Amino acid sequence: MAVTPKQRRTQEERTAQTRLALIEAAISAIHEMGYTGTNTATIAERAGVSRGAMLHHFGTRAALMAEVVRHVFEGEMAEYEETRLATGLGDRLDDWPKLLWSVLGRPSGLAVLEILQATRSDAELAASVVPMQEAVERSALQVMQGAFGGNEVLARSVMRLMVWSVRGLSIAERYLPHREENEAAIALLSQLLKLAAPDGTMVPLAALGKEKP
Known part of the structure; x- marks a missing residue:
């Protein structure tokens, strides 16, 4: 039939x-x-x-884990955009530490972090997950550059600074649960970005990247 x-x-x-x-x-x-x-x-x-x-x-389990990484990323990006459209949070670069903090510390974000950490000692997992994570980062990078400018190197540096600072604080929140201190750290990162890029874009940061230490 x-x-x-x-x-x-x-x-x-x-x-x-x-x-x-x-x-x-x-x-x-x-x-x-x-x-x-x-x-x-x-x-x-x-x-x-x-x-x-x-x-x-x-x-394989590794293939499933790669799909977990992709699925979580797509859900996070959709939520960021919904929040931006509904509240305006995310229109400025210095909004993003708070926005990331509201999402990356959830069970889905912490699960992805555990998967990424596990790739260090699991070659099969790394072969499936690392390319997926790299693809996720490239997609996020395009969004970041489209919204805030900056060349690829600068945009990637700023994105990693924000994302991995927040991921690190999400670990602290789980094992050293001092909510006020962790939220204060997020607020401090936002303020530092606001001071460094007062117009809310990456343009002022380009000059900082050229300074010699």
Whole structure:
């Protein structure tokens, strides 16, 4: 019997739902138990599918982790844009430490951080995740340059300063939970960026990058 377009769409929807369930299950498991404490059986059980079904959709755990990185990034970028449109937060460069802080410390952001850290001792994981992370950074870099100018080297430096400062503070928030101090550090980073780039773009930072130490 021929498969109708409607049936094909239904199968595609089921596939997408299963993949999303596995990604979300991986995020929750890694956040609760850490990357090393999370295995494929646990992820499959949380997603409500068999381990074989999980491997059918992603092939390997490393491939699933790469998709977690991509999925989280796309969700974060969509949320940043929604916040910017709704509140205006994000129109200036010095808005971004606060904006990043509101998102990167969530379970999804912390799960990605654990995955990235695990690539150091897992060659298979690194082979799947590192190229995905590099692609994510390139996409973010294009957005950053489009919004605030700067050449690629400068934009990448500023982006990494902000993102990894916030990621580091998100680790501190988890293991040294002094919320007021961590939020004060975020506010300080924003103020430093505002002083260095008072017009809210990267243009003034280009001159700083040319100064000799």
